[in-house]
Amino acid sequence: MRHSNSPVPSIRPITAGFYVPIVTPFSKETEGLDYPALRQHVTWLAKCSVAGIVTQGSNGEAVHLSHTERQIVTSTTREALNSAGFDDLPIIVGCGAQSTLETIELCSHAAQAGGDAALVLPPSYYHSLYNDASILDFFADVADASPIPILIYNYPGATSGFDMDSDAIISLSKHPNIIGCKLTCGNTGKLNRIVAATSASSKPAFLCMGGSADFTTQALVGGGSGIIGGLGNIAPRACVKVFDLYKAGKIDEAVKMQGVVARGDWVAIRTGIVGTKAAMESYLGYGGCCRKPVPRPTKEEVERYVEGFAELFELEKTLVL
Incomplete structure (x- = not known):
């Protein structure tokens, strides 16, 4: 595996905590970017003490955005945070693509737009043609060329079932510009193995992040660094509070x-971004729709989603961080 001699520093360091992969708000009429809602949302999340923001993730409908729109979402997020006094809050940017060349290009775009790290999925479309070294070479090549540090994004649901094992991630953790991983596979045994193997490294701590809020405590028990979870779009205070209580020893x-x-995250997992946006629209007054061909929920479906999130949202209203 090739790599440069020293890590690429992040402008704003990526540290342990709860990160929110934000939705991308769209106009209900045109499906264009809703800039006021985007600014409002990221500012509210920052005030809820999240550790950072993730743009262009699965919740952000990255696959529905052009390269230009991706840059606009990240730069608008950075501008909104800076304007609200959150200059130090880091932004992780989803930069997954099928070719090494396009992935590197997205990493460069992310840096230009104000991103501090890149979240990179393994390519999967031609996975049947790859040999054992293909994925390792892909991440090494991207990390060598990226102007910002990268985190490996292991999400079998978004990569035709391809699930990176702990051996591959541990090997890649040795690259100085690969600073962590997000495990949306939900495999806490894998998380434990990665943490154990990387904790003795001379590098700065390798960030092993869980990929959903429903196993925050489990991830932390195993030595994980935190969570990157879409449920934070609806209930950021509750998500952050679980992390803070555990770290304070209030197990x-x-x-x-x-x-x-x-229980709230199970509703989000079952209903996906459609349920998340519908709940945001009901509880927060914004959120909008998904881009077609994702269907818009019926009135009855929205009522079920809102009811499913009711317990969580009631908790959210009681919390002050």
Whole structure:
């Protein structure tokens, strides 16, 4: 595996905590970017003490955005955070693509737009043609060329079932410009193995992040660095509070609150971005729709989604961080 001699520094360091992969708000009429809603949302999340923002993730409908729109979403997010006094809050940018060349291009665009790190999916479309070294070479090549550090994004649901194993991630963790991973596979055993293997490294701590809020405490017990979870779009205070309670040694309280968060996250997992945006529209007054061909929910479906999130949202209203 090739790599440069020294890590590429992030402008704003990526540290442990709860990160929110934001939705991309669209106009209901035109499906164009809704800039006021985007600014409002990221500012609200920052005020809720999240550790950072992720743009162009699965929740952000990155696959529905052009390269230009991706840059606009990230730059608008950076401008909104800076204007609200959150200059130090980092932004991680989804930069997944099928070719090495396009992935590197997206990493460069992310840096130009104000991103501090790139979240990179493994390519999967031609996976049947890859040999054992193909994925390792892909990440090494991207990390060599990227102007910002990268995190490996392991999400079998978005990569035709391809699931990176702990051996591959541990090997890649040695690259100085690969600073962590996000495990949306939900495999806590994999997380444990990666943490154990990377904790003795001379590099700065390798960030092993869980990929959904429903296993925050489990990830932290295993030595994980935190969570990148879409549920934070609806209930950021509750998601952050579980992390903070655990870190403060209030394990029983953390586990109890984790139950409420996990029940809410199950609704989000089952309904996807459609349910998340519908709940945001109901509870927050914005969120909009998904881009076609994703269907818009019926009135009855929205009512079910809102009811499913009710317990979590009631908890959210009681929390002050």
